[in-house]
Amino acid sequence: MLVPDFVPAITASFYIPAIYVGIIVAFIGLMGIAIEKRDIQILILTDIVGLAMLIVVAATGTDLAEALILPGLVVELAEILAISEILISREMRKIEAKNGNDITTSVFPLPLTLDMEVLTTAPNFIVLIMLGFGAFLTGFTGGAVAGGGILLYVISRKSRGLPIAVIDGISGISGMAWCLWIIGFLLFFLTPELWLLSLFMAACGLVLKVTSKIGLIGTMMREEYKRE
Amino acid sequence: MDIASLGGDLLGTIPLGDIVLYLTPFHLFMFVVVLIFTGLIAISRSETQVEASFKTLKDNKVSVGLEEFKIRRFLAIVCGLATAGAMITGDLFNFTLFVTLIGIINVGIVSAVKQIDVLDAAYNYGIIAMIASLPLFGGASIILASTGTLSLFEIAKIATTAPMMTFGAILLLIGIAGETGTAPFFASKAEMFRTPGSPFILIIHLSSLMVIIRAIEILLIIVKVI
Numbered sequence: 001m002l003v004p005d006f007v008p009a010i011t012a013s014f015y016i017p018a019i020y021v022g023i024i025v026a027f028i029g030l031m032g033i034a035i036e037k038r039d040i041q042i043l044i045l046t047d048i049v050g051l052a053m054l055i056v057v058a059a060t061g062t063d064l065a066e067a068l069i070l071p072g073l074v075v076e077l078a079e080i081l082a083i084s085e086i087l088i089s090r091e092m093r094k095i096e097a098k099n100g101n102d103i104t105t106s107v108f109p110l111p112l113t114l115d116m117e118v119l120t121t122a123p124n125f126i127v128l129i130m131l132g133f134g135a136f137l138t139g140f141t142g143g144a145v146a147g148g149g150i151l152l153y154v155i156s157r158k159s160r161g162l163p164i165a166v167i168d169g170i171s172g173i174s175g176m177a178w179c180l181w182i183i184g185f186l187l188f189f190l191t192p193e194l195w196l197l198s199l200f201m202a203a204c205g206l207v208l209k210v211t212s213k214i215g216l217i218g219t220m221m222r223e224e225y226k227r228e
Numbered sequence: 229m230d231i232a233s234l235g236g237d238l239l240g241t242i243p244l245g246d247i248v249l250y251l252t253p254f255h256l257f258m259f260v261v262v263l264i265f266t267g268l269i270a271i272s273r274s275e276t277q278v279e280a281s282f283k284t285l286k287d288n289k290v291s292v293g294l295e296e297f298k299i300r301r302f303l304a305i306v307c308g309l310a311t312a313g314a315m316i317t318g319d320l321f322n323f324t325l326f327v328t329l330i331g332i333i334n335v336g337i338v339s340a341v342k343q344i345d346v347l348d349a350a351y352n353y354g355i356i357a358m359i360a361s362l363p364l365f366g367g368a369s370i371i372l373a374s375t376g377t378l379s380l381f382e383i384a385k386i387a388t389t390a391p392m393m394t395f396g397a398i399l400l401l402i403g404i405a406g407e408t409g410t411a412p413f414f415a416s417k418a419e420m421f422r423t424p425g426s427p428f429i430l431i432i433h434l435s436s437l438m439v440i441i442r443a444i445e446i447l448l449i450i451v452k453v454i
Contacts, residue, residue, distance in 0.1 A: 093342060
């Protein structure tokens with residue numbers, strides 16, 4: 001009675017097998033965690049359990065469940081980032097405790113040099129195409145493409161030893177664009193007549209947000225490069 | 229149980245399309261209490277731990293630097309706001325998201341400390357929190373699949389409890405216990421409290437206590453045992 005009539009019976013019958021698949025995947029992941037002793041391996045194996053969570057949520061298969069997958073994925077990513085940060089800082093503290101407090105340790109133990117031909121021959125052209133295509137796409141995908149362009153630009157400049165103009169407020173732009181996105185979403189609910197305006201607000205806010213987020217990775221990479 | 233006998237008389241609903249938020253005196257009280265605690269933590273100063281040294285008469289003071297203090301205060305305020313959101317939300321999935329937010333921030337609050345033991349405990353707690361997101365989100369989605377809605381106001385109107393709803397509620401309980409680090413998983417979290425910077429560490433305790441109280445109400449709404 002909960003499933004509408006136009007849904008084929010075979011689609012509805014996939015629900016229980018999907019739940020079983022999720023539980024089996026989670027069980028495999030948990031077995032791995034129980035057997036494994038190294039911390040970094042446990043962290044990677046925990047991602048399998050997160051994958052099982054996505055399977056169980058996706059098994060519901062409605063549009064509401066689809067809207068739940070994205071926060072689930074984001075939460076999973078945020079947790080894995082937070083725990084890996086904890087691991088890194090613990091390893092740094094261990095090295096510091098061994099060497100004495102005056103020696104500062106780097107997160108990157110090895111100097112990172114990229115010697116690829118594509119970084120010296122035609123990065124500007126590729127970056128322009130990626131930025132233009134990203135602005136044309138708008139939304140999440142466009143932001144990812146444009147942000148990838150910025151990232152490539154930063155890496156190519158740095159690998160040629162050229163200075164990079166640094167924008168310090170880049171995370172501020174990301175936050176403000178995010179507010180634009182939220183306001184666009186609110187307008188959708190409050191005044192459905194203005195759907196075109198709210199759609200464009202949400203899409204442009206999202207493209208700015210994702211672009212500046214990935215561009216931010218570029219700025220952080222620059223700091224790592226300095227350690228050479 | 230129905231909403232009135234759990235949280236007092238219904239003060240009103242906020243219909244936002246599919247999501248119907250509702251207010252009861254119970255929610256409002258918890259919301260205000262958490263906000264007051266968050267305000268107290270926001271204006272308080274960090275403590276300085278004094279450790280007795282072995283074989284000498286000197287004391288070892290462990291204080292918190294300004295940079296670390298600012299980050300920790302910010303995270304503590306965010307944790308308080310997330311707890312307040314979990315108190316007042318009428319949507320099951322929003323509740324689970326608030327709970328996971330609390331879990332992430334709890335790891336974040338202690339992530340900047342220098343003690344290796346505390347970082348070890350935070351790592352273990354983080355692993356438990358990550359694993360617990362499977363029963364948490366899985367339970368919420370199973371309840372969505374068996375009732376067709378995530379609004380607690382709508383779920384409370386359903387007269388009978390299907391077996392899948394009970395299964396989802398049990399998963400939800402396991403998930404909340406893991407995410408907030410209560411009873412069976414407390415060992416992973418207890419060591420985290422040895423961090424200096426007391427008022428901000430307290431929000432870790434407070435959030436899990438409040439979330440457990442709200443979670444019991446939600447579970448009683450979903451499973452109609454009485």
